[in-house]
Amino acid sequence: MTFENVRDIIVNTLSCDADQVTLETNLFEDLEADSLEAVELSMALEEAFGVGIADEDMANIKTVNDIVEYIKSKVQ
Numbered sequence: 001m002t003f004e005n006v007r008d009i010i011v012n013t014l015s016c017d018a019d020q021v022t023l024e025t026n027l028f029e030d031l032e033a034d035s036l037e038a039v040e041l042s043m044a045l046e047e048a049f050g051v052g053i054a055d056e057d058m059a060n061i062k063t064v065n066d067i068v069e070y071i072k073s074k075v076q
Helices: 003-014 035-049 064-075
Strands: none
Touching (some): 003 035
């Protein structure tokens, strides 16, 4: 699992440019994701990595780095 994998999923789900997505990118402030897009992103990540993301955990995920770290912690 790499940042690039997560970035590609974000780009496809949120219809943004890859160069907009860095580890520091805030999904809501920088990419203007709404709650429906956050759910779609959560489902795409779950499907890609086989990791369930609880709603209360998703509520605490704000940045791309948060996603990467969360998935790393669940995959190990």
